[in-house]
Amino acid sequence: MAIRELKVCLLGDTGVGKSSIVCRFVQDHFDHNISPTIGASFLTKTVPCGNELHKFLIWDTAGQERFHSLAPMYYRGSAAAVIVYDITKLDSFQTLKKWVKELKEHGPEDIVVAIAGNKNDLGDIREVPMKEAKEFAESIAAIFIETSARNAVNVEELFQKISKQIPPLENAEVDSNESFKLTRQPAPSTRRCC
Amino acid sequence: MALQGPEELGEQVEEPEDLDDQDASSISPAEEITLPPGPGGDDEPEEALLLPWDRFSAWLHCICVVGFDLELGQAVEVIYPHHSKLSEKEKTSICYLSFPDSNSGCLGDTQFCFRFRQGSNRKSSLGCFLETTDRDAPPCLKREQGHYYGYVYFRQVRDKSLKRGYFQKSLVLISKLPYVTFFHSLLKIMAPEYFEKQEPCLEAACNDIDRWPTPHPGRILTLPIMGVVIKVRIPTSYDKPGTSQLVQSAQTDSLVSIVLPTIHEVDLFRCFHPVFFHIQMLWELVLLGEALVVMAPSPAESSDTVLALVSCIAPLRYCSDFRPYFTIHDSEFKEYTTRTQAPPSVILGVTNPFFAKTLQHWPHIIRIGDMKQAGEMAKQMKVKKLKNLKTLDSKPGVYTAYKPYLNKDEEIIKQLQKGVQQKRPSAAQNAILRRYFLELTQSFIIPLERYVASLMPLQKSISPWKSPPQLRAFVQQDFMKTLEKAGPQLTSRLKGDWIGLYRHFLKSPNFDGWFRNRRKEMTQKLEALHLEALCEEDLQERIQKHTEVESVDLVLKLKDKLNQAEREQLPVRSGTLAKLRAHIEAVIQALPEDLQGILHKPATP
Numbered sequence A: 001m002a003i004r005e006l007k008v009c010l011l012g013d014t015g016v017g018k019s020s021i022v023c024r025f026v027q028d029h030f031d032h033n034i035s036p037t038i039g040a041s042f043l044t045k046t047v048p049c050g051n052e053l054h055k056f057l058i059w060d061t062a063g064q065e066r067f068h069s070l071a072p073m074y075y076r077g078s079a080a081a082v083i084v085y086d087i088t089k090l091d092s093f094q095t096l097k098k099w100v101k102e103l104k105e106h107g108p109e110d111i112v113v114a115i116a117g118n119k120n121d122l123g124d125i126r127e128v129p130m131k132e133a134k135e136f137a138e139s140i141a142a143i144f145i146e147t148s149a150r151n152a153v154n155v156e157e158l159f160q161k162i163s164k165q166i167p168p169l170e171n172a173e174v175d176s177n178e179s180f181k182l183t184r185q186p187a188p189s190t191r192r193c194c
Numbered sequence B: 001m002a003l004q005g006p007e008e009l010g011e012q013v014e015e016p017e018d019l020d021d022q023d024a025s026s027i028s029p030a031e032e033i034t035l036p037p038g039p040g041g042d043d044e045p046e047e048a049l050l051l052p053w054d055r056f057s058a059w060l061h062c063i064c065v066v067g068f069d070l071e072l073g074q075a076v077e078v079i080y081p082h083h084s085k086l087s088e089k090e091k092t093s094i095c096y097l098s099f100p101d102s103n104s105g106c107l108g109d110t111q112f113c114f115r116f117r118q119g120s121n122r123k124s125s126l127g128c129f130l131e132t133t134d135r136d137a138p139p140c141l142k143r144e145q146g147h148y149y150g151y152v153y154f155r156q157v158r159d160k161s162l163k164r165g166y167f168q169k170s171l172v173l174i175s176k177l178p179y180v181t182f183f184h185s186l187l188k189i190m191a192p193e194y195f196e197k198q199e200p201c202l203e204a205a206c207n208d209i210d211r212w213p214t215p216h217p218g219r220i221l222t223l224p225i226m227g228v229v230i231k232v233r234i235p236t237s238y239d240k241p242g243t244s245q246l247v248q249s250a251q252t253d254s255l256v257s258i259v260l261p262t263i264h265e266v267d268l269f270r271c272f273h274p275v276f277f278h279i280q281m282l283w284e285l286v287l288l289g290e291a292l293v294v295m296a297p298s299p300a301e302s303s304d305t306v307l308a309l310v311s312c313i314a315p316l317r318y319c320s321d322f323r324p325y326f327t328i329h330d331s332e333f334k335e336y337t338t339r340t341q342a343p344p345s346v347i348l349g350v351t352n353p354f355f356a357k358t359l360q361h362w363p364h365i366i367r368i369g370d371m372k373q374a375g376e377m378a379k380q381m382k383v384k385k386l387k388n389l390k391t392l393d394s395k396p397g398v399y400t401a402y403k404p405y406l407n408k409d410e411e412i413i414k415q416l417q418k419g420v421q422q423k424r425p426s427a428a429q430n431a432i433l434r435r436y437f438l439e440l441t442q443s444f445i446i447p448l449e450r451y452v453a454s455l456m457p458l459q460k461s462i463s464p465w466k467s468p469p470q471l472r473a474f475v476q477q478d479f480m481k482t483l484e485k486a487g488p489q490l491t492s493r494l495k496g497d498w499i500g501l502y503r504h505f506l507k508s509p510n511f512d513g514w515f516r517n518r519r520k521e522m523t524q525k526l527e528a529l530h531l532e533a534l535c536e537e538d539l540q541e542r543i544q545k546h547t548e549v550e551s552v553d554l555v556l557k558l559k560d561k562l563n564q565a566e567r568e569q570l571p572v573r574s575g576t577l578a579k580l581r582a583h584i585e586a587v588i589q590a591l592p593e594d595l596q597g598i599l600h601k602p603a604t605p
Helices: A018-027 A065-075 A090-106 A120-125 A130-139 A155-165 A188-192 B006-012 B054-059 B088-097 B127-134 B180-197 B199-209 B268-287 B299-311 B333-337 B354-358 B410-421 B426-453 B476-486 B498-506 B509-536 B539-544 B548-567 B576-589 B593-600
Strands: A002-012 A040-049 A052-061 A080-086 A112-118 A143-146 B062-069 B073-080 B108-117 B147-158 B166-175 B220-225 B228-233 B257-259 B292-295 B321-323 B346-350 B364-367 B397-400
Touching: A002 A018, A002 A065, A002 A090, A018 A040, A018 A052, A018 A080, A018 A112, A018 A155, A040 A065, A040 A155, A040 B199, A052 A065, A065 A090, A065 B180, A065 B199, A080 A090, A080 A155, A090 A112, A112 A130, A112 A155, A130 A143, A143 A155, B054 B199, B062 B088, B062 B199, B073 B088, B073 B199, B088 B108, B088 B147, B108 B180, B108 B299, B108 B321, B147 B180, B166 B180, B180 B199, B180 B220, B180 B228, B199 B220, B268 B299, B268 B364, B268 B397, B268 B410, B268 B426, B268 B498, B292 B299, B292 B354, B299 B321, B299 B346, B410 B426, B426 B476, B426 B498, B426 B509, B476 B498, B498 B509, B509 B548, B509 B576, B539 B548, B539 B576, B548 B576, B548 B593, B576 B593
Parallel strands: A002 A052, A002 A080, A080 A112, A112 A143, B228 B257, B292 B346, B292 B364, B321 B346
Antiparallel strands: A040 A052, B062 B073, B062 B166, B108 B147, B147 B166, B220 B228, B364 B397
């Protein structure tokens, strides 16, 4: 089986749980007292997908504003971007929309975008309705999933969905209808954004 | 492992036998600190115990930003991480060496490197740990002892918003590791981002580097940096020279990952192109540690050429000082340019025209023009007489009165010339030239290796109850005699005065450095064999025949041995140290209780 290296970046507001999702995915571990990421941290995990092995080179970026300008280094060349928000913080969903916009304008053209609403174990203090987030994701043809890094809910599934949307090498030319295309022209679906 | 004779013994020194199955019971100093394991779960046990910034320090001393201040001139603007120490003198050196010396019009981005003397003797708390990782590195890739390298990425662009009209800044990596190609690639990723995004960028980069595995020879290292993964392998001294173990696969995207085929090799063909016809003479001059100066139009060209010179005698380590880029502000300027003494055994790379005058009295001067017209073939050039070197604009070439010992090898010249005519890729030309130098150096060094191996005492002369036998002395005459039958003529077709070359070499710093290193390795091997012999003895039986005082004496001696073995990482068979510890314990147990208490106390350092 061929190993394919796939660069993946995680974007999103500070404190939404980007590092926790990666930590759950790679090490199946959750730490309550995780310190803010500096720049970005890097982890890898290899998963089988069809006839290939996908080696995810995961760049888990810092959510803090002062590192915002570094983001292009991490989404440049990425096969996929996971944009994370916190379902209990409406602000973090607004930040997510900004990230979608930035990716559309400056990101790689054929990047697979996944939207992850994290902390779904805290449903009783939810601020972002699932329906709204889901519709937004559909409007930009992005993967949508709610996750809980703490309870290990949907984290594996998130990356499986990404894997499935990565076109296999042999027929790289074949366009999957589901795959999200970012183009420099404003797509009609963006009217919902911001 | 039975030893048959001195021949085999010499070879055992070379074997990586203890590399992988390291004695489980041997404790490196770093392991004694017990700390919860760090985030890197799949690391070596010793690596899991490293503290924050330890990994960073294993690669770099610090990162400096050097800028230009209208009032002060060049100044170190930022040192990162902020706790790193540099003396004022070192900072001054870094300032001057990080900028082009004269107004050589380096517009745009330029990369070069320099080397400077370490000011104060600062000891790293990681010292012992780093020594272990360094042990398997080839001699020319070991960590520097008294010098630092500075790897520079200099940017000079017009900027009307600035008073000076120009933006001028250098991002400089300060390290003891001679991994030129690697650090230049790293800077190529880091510096352009830094100039745009400033401090957060340095913070992110340092954070990345502090998670890297330590620079361990022989392993394939995955080094994530600012969104890209660099893959490298640091060669070991056991590698077959001239082979590369990492190959760039075709499909990789440089925004995702980069595979570096080499961490230190410069493009010899490109660097020597301007002095192409004299490469063999240059090899002799470097081998013999002659005072050499490279006068080049820019720091990039001077540092590349000096590094090419130093590396052309690989796998031999060039043991004298060398400065890929040297300026009149250097703290050693007076020492190196004085006319009251003969020029020192150093190689200097300079760009300031002032040196043409200052170093007029130097015996060998290489002048390099603009390397950009490398497509053109250098014309057949005669060696120029020194008196023809005018102070300013002299023609490119080698100015020397030196007569090479060996006859000129026309074949390599023809082969490379043909390559130029056929437009052979530069990488292929470089590979041919590198192989040529490697074979030449090996032909030269093999007779020395063989003779030195024969200085090893016989196995039967090792007695556990006597101190280890000494290596026999190096006798020049004896060595010369071996050349008749087993000289370089066995492996090289080159004719000439090989004997004269050896005679001269034996007086050079390069021989001294090489021999010291060999002697140290062989002495350690003897110590190790002695220790192994001691461990095979029945100590219990022996102490029964001796007095208490003698037993105590034995315990102290054995403890000494154990300490030495751990400190120097003696190449002992696995299990030997555990055995020795058990022996010590057994002897102590046989003594009266009051003595036991005293002997069990840890030795005061």
